[in-house]
Amino acid sequence: MDGFLQIRSATKMYRTPEGGSIRALDDVTLHIRSNELISLLGPSGCGKTTLLKCIAGFEDLDHGDITLTGQSLTRIPAHRRPFNTVFQNYALFPHLTVERNVAYGLDVAHVERKERTRRVGEALEQVGLAGFGARMPNQLSGGQQQRVAVARSLVLKPKVLLLDEPLSALDRKMRESMQIELKSLQHSVGITFIFVTHDQEEALSMSDRVAVLASGKVQQLASPKEIYDEPQNEFVANFVGTSNIFKGKVIAKEGRTLTLKTANGRELAVASDRFGVGDDACAVLRPEHLKLSGEARDRAIKGTVTQSVFVGSEMHLHVDVGLGRTAVVRHRHNKGSTEAAYGPGADVTLYYTPEAAHVIECKGA
Amino acid sequence: MFERIMSSKGWWRLFQAYGLVFLIFLYLPLALIFVYSFNANPINMAVWTEFTFDWYKTIFFGAGTAGSFDAAFTESPDRIFEVVRNSAIVALSASTISTVIGTATAIAIRRYDFVGKKVYQALLVLPMIVPDIVLGIALLIFFVGAGFELSLLTVIIGHTTFLSSYVFVVVSARLAGMDMSLERASADLGAGPLTTFRRVTLPQIMPGVVGGFLLAFIISLDDVVITYFIAGVGSQTLPLFILAMMRRGLRPQINALAILLLSFTFTVAAIGLYLRSRKS
Numbered sequence: 001m002d003g004f005l006q007i008r009s010a011t012k013m014y015r016t017p018e019g020g021s022i023r024a025l026d027d028v029t030l031h032i033r034s035n036e037l038i039s040l041l042g043p044s045g046c047g048k049t050t051l052l053k054c055i056a057g058f059e060d061l062d063h064g065d066i067t068l069t070g071q072s073l074t075r076i077p078a079h080r081r082p083f084n085t086v087f088q089n090y091a092l093f094p095h096l097t098v099e100r101n102v103a104y105g106l107d108v109a110h111v112e113r114k115e116r117t118r119r120v121g122e123a124l125e126q127v128g129l130a131g132f133g134a135r136m137p138n139q140l141s142g143g144q145q146q147r148v149a150v151a152r153s154l155v156l157k158p159k160v161l162l163l164d165e166p167l168s169a170l171d172r173k174m175r176e177s178m179q180i181e182l183k184s185l186q187h188s189v190g191i192t193f194i195f196v197t198h199d200q201e202e203a204l205s206m207s208d209r210v211a212v213l214a215s216g217k218v219q220q221l222a223s224p225k226e227i228y229d230e231p232q233n234e235f236v237a238n239f240v241g242t243s244n245i246f247k248g249k250v251i252a253k254e255g256r257t258l259t260l261k262t263a264n265g266r267e268l269a270v271a272s273d274r275f276g277v278g279d280d281a282c283a284v285l286r287p288e289h290l291k292l293s294g295e296a297r298d299r300a301i302k303g304t305v306t307q308s309v310f311v312g313s314e315m316h317l318h319v320d321v322g323l324g325r326t327a328v329v330r331h332r333h334n335k336g337s338t339e340a341a342y343g344p345g346a347d348v349t350l351y352y353t354p355e356a357a358h359v360i361e362c363k364g365a
Numbered sequence: 366m367f368e369r370i371m372s373s374k375g376w377w378r379l380f381q382a383y384g385l386v387f388l389i390f391l392y393l394p395l396a397l398i399f400v401y402s403f404n405a406n407p408i409n410m411a412v413w414t415e416f417t418f419d420w421y422k423t424i425f426f427g428a429g430t431a432g433s434f435d436a437a438f439t440e441s442p443d444r445i446f447e448v449v450r451n452s453a454i455v456a457l458s459a460s461t462i463s464t465v466i467g468t469a470t471a472i473a474i475r476r477y478d479f480v481g482k483k484v485y486q487a488l489l490v491l492p493m494i495v496p497d498i499v500l501g502i503a504l505l506i507f508f509v510g511a512g513f514e515l516s517l518l519t520v521i522i523g524h525t526t527f528l529s530s531y532v533f534v535v536v537s538a539r540l541a542g543m544d545m546s547l548e549r550a551s552a553d554l555g556a557g558p559l560t561t562f563r564r565v566t567l568p569q570i571m572p573g574v575v576g577g578f579l580l581a582f583i584i585s586l587d588d589v590v591i592t593y594f595i596a597g598v599g600s601q602t603l604p605l606f607i608l609a610m611m612r613r614g615l616r617p618q619i620n621a622l623a624i625l626l627l628s629f630t631f632t633v634a635a636i637g638l639y640l641r642s643r644k645s
């Protein structure tokens with residue numbers, strides 16, 4: 001394991017105004033590698049910003065510690081840590097020009113003028129803002145302010161760049177182009193980016209690895225593909241992408257193939273190495289793994305379409321399969337074909353390959 | 366009918382007239398002493414005799430230097446200079462000290478959470494609404510009890526106590542509009558607490574600090590009630606001096622002195638407004 005930035009058993013409590021206390025971070029352990037883009041993904045209030053603040057040194061942990069290449073950061077104040085932050089609202093200094101903003105860290109470190117000018121120019125160039133040096137922050141668009149914030153941090157050549165939902169204030173088009181830019185920037189400067197987001201698509205598309213957080217705990221740390229294909233628990237399965245989750249009990253096992261019996265007596269075939277007869281388990285099926293079929297097949301699920309939503313490239317069909325949940329199916333339609341067959345009320349049969357199903361433990365099944 | 370009046374030009378005229386009357390009501394007294402300060406009549410200022418600068422001249426050069434004014438109508442320039450100097454010393458020191466105290470307090474209150482913060486904030490604002498006469502008596506009793514001899518120093522200390530409240534309120538208002546993450550960003554970029562204060566916090570709240578200082582300065586400069594209680598024999602300020610002059614009769618030199626004080630105050634206020642418009 002690469003021992004670059006290690007967070008061990010980090011716990012952080014906040015007092016609530018009512019006099020109680022909440023665990024914003026609950027025993028978080030993460031090993032972050034050098035030179036990777038890692039996302040902290042989770043719903044609002046799950047502790048992403050808190051974790052970032054603890055890494056940056058704006059908050060102290062109640063338990064646990066954070067080390068950088070083996071050295072504890074506990075006693076090192078924020079302004080001496082080799083990390084820089086891009087804040088959620090950018091936090092550009094409104095009384096300074098773009099150039100002075102970017103030069104701020106170098107000024108404070110008493111970097112000699114010639115070198116300062118050179119590095120500021122370089123950093124502005126890097127984020128595509130050469131020629132904007134004389135502007136004031138309020139004369140820039142949101143996307144440009146964002147770049148200034150990135151340049152202001154990168155100019156100091158930090159070991160780690162912390163980004164707190166840096167794209168959330170931008171419109172969709174801008175956000176998508178900034179995602180690509182940030183990713184390639186991370187490549188070219190070759191440092192670790194810790195990227196906080198609540199947008200799962202953003203996390204999946206940009207990251208080398210994703211840490212999914214919920215209520216102060218790490219749910220899963222893995223590559224985007226693994227997170228999507230093999231979610232570790234129900235939370236991850238639901239939060240990342242759309243999932244059809246069917247709960248049941250394993251009633252038979254044949255090689256890797258399990259037969260899962262749901263509460264209302266349906267039997268589903270799924271593939272897994274882990275579970276044995278008698279275990280409770282949940283089958284996770286992504287919409288794209290459920291196929292529609294007109295005719296009856298083995299291991300098929302019968303259902304009735306309740307809703308069909310046209311999203312351009314495909315149809316999203318909501319199918320009542322009598323399992324307590326509606327299943328979502330993606331159906332590519334061909335131009336000119338008769339889609340009326342899959343309108344609300346249509347009887348359909350869904351099938352899937354047992355290998356496509358991912359089986360996880362059920363909580364409270 | 367009513368609607369016709371409402372929408373007519375006449376209604377608008379009435380509005381304008383009202384505005385004019387109100388302005389006259391506000392400024393007529395000031396205009397009167399302005400006019401009187403140029404009236405040569407030494408006995409009855411309300412009866413115009415002729416235009417003169419002499420009252421202003423007597424302030425700077427004394428009786429007999431300008432016209433044929435009897436010394437009975439004027440105070441000596443030395444005496445005037447002394448009280449103006451006293452006022453300047455008090456106003457400058459008190460407003461400077463209270464700007465430092467008020468600003469520091471405002472920053473601390475904004476940054477830190479502690480038990481009883483709300484109560485503390487309320488107590489800080491209270492001196493602004495405590496009646497001056499109560500504050501004056503309280504300060505006097507305190508100074509006498511603590512063994513202070515009444516002097517310019519006691520005036521400065523007394524003014525500082527309530528002026529700090531004013532500065533606190535003005536700077537707090539400015540701080541409330543400041544993004545707290547700016548200070549965090551500064552620390553993040555490697556600046557220690559002092560550098561952050563000098564390079565980020567202070568420039569951000571400067572209009573508030575300057576505004577608070579000027580407000581404190583003007584309030585200190587024309588305070589009568591509180592100063593009356595805590596000024597010693599040798600520490601008469603300009604407003605107290607003018608009050609004492611009035612006791613001996615309404616003399617035209619007072620008008621000139623009042624107009625000079627007014628012009629100075631307006632200038633200070635104008636500088637304040639200018640700085641404020643330039644900063645934002």
Ligand SMILES: Nc1ncnc2c1ncn2[C@@H]1O[C@H](COP(=O)(O)OP(=O)(O)O)[C@@H](O)[C@H]1O
Pocket residue numbers: 014015016022023024042043044045046047048049050051
């Ligand atoms: N200074 C604070 N005082 C009290 N509670 C806080 C404070 N900061 C954050 N919290 C709480 O901690 C939890 C995690 O917050 P945060 O890390 O900001 O979440 P996220 O960034 O994932 O949206 C939330 O429940 C939030 O209300």
Ligand SMILES: [Mg+2]
Pocket residue numbers: 048049165
């Ligand atoms: Mg957050």
